[in-house]
Amino acid sequence: MKVGAAQFTFLCDLLRKRTGVVIDGSKEYLVVARLTPIVRQRKIPSLDTLIDRIRKGIDPTLERDVLSAMMTHETSFFRDKSPFETLRTIVIPELVARRAASRQLTFWSAACSTGQEPYSLAMLLNEHFRGLLETWQVRIIATDFSEAVLARARDGLFTELEAGRGLPPALLQKYFRPLQGKWSISQDCRRLVEFRSLNLNATWPMMPPCDVVLVRNVMIYFDIATRAALVERMRRILRPDGALFLGGAETLIGMDTRYERLAGTGCSYYRPKQR
Ligand SMILES: C[S@@+](CC[C@H](N)C(=O)[O-])C[C@H]1O[C@@H](n2cnc3c(N)ncnc32)[C@H](O)[C@@H]1O
Secondary structure (H helix, E strand, O other): OOOOHHHHHHHHHHHHHHHOOOOOOOOHHHHHHHHHHHHHHOOOOOHHHHHHHHHHOOOHHHHHHHHHHOOOOOOOOOOOOHHHHHHHHHHHHHHHHHOOOOOEEEEEEEOOOOOHHHHHHHHHHHHHOHHHHHHOEEEEEEEEOOHHHHHHHHHOEEOHHHHOOOOOHHHHHHHEEEEOOEEEEOHHHHOOEEEEEOOOOOOOOOOOOEEEEEEOOOHHHOOHHHHHHHHHHHHHHEEEEEEEEEOOOOOOOOOOOOEEEEEOOOOEEEEEOOO
């Protein structure tokens, strides 16, 4: 299947305008590979016809599905390990000490893809802070632009391959049970996570003040101005002593932001600057 140059440009512009995701002009092959399944599934004659339908704006769900299919949803359990170690050994113990009066903790996994990130956090809390879960109000809000990945995240069913990526065998045995040839995550973890649809590049629905925000491996797809605007909006959602975690290839170094960088266990994390 092929895509016309004008259609390709239209799609990339639309993706950037709606979501902030930038696809460079040499990646036509990527768009073809990602959209061909939609063309086949919906029995549309060609890719260009699909794009024309989006241009006419008749079907908003088609537009969303197409934009979502153009994104990268790569993820894994306990991705990069060090942010989770930092949460376990530094950030959560400090927050627990400071929140003794309110007994509330709110985490936000922004751009959660198929759920491995928020479920990793839920396992970490169950493993190391179980007492807290019994007596405190602990929430993990997990959001993404893509309805397709959110549906999979809500199902909480993972293939052998997905479960094999980053999940220690002991945690697989403890927090999953076999179901329909896959691994189903336990109620102990599900009950902590609320999945919601949210476009980081549009107006956000009401978000509560957050103690920890994970916005990992999504800003790499945004341009500098979009990244700067996003971390500034995140700063307003974070409590003053809250923590922001980025992906391994993402940094605020060199950006003029109102965050200070702190050393974690094998990674950095960020806190709103105190004035
Ligand atoms: C590479 S995955 C990262 C998943 C997870 N945070 C991790 O680090 O493993 C990036 C996710 O960002 C989502 N995404 C991209 N642009 C977005 C936007 N504007 N708003 C919300 N989610 C977005 C995609 O749908 C995708 O699931």
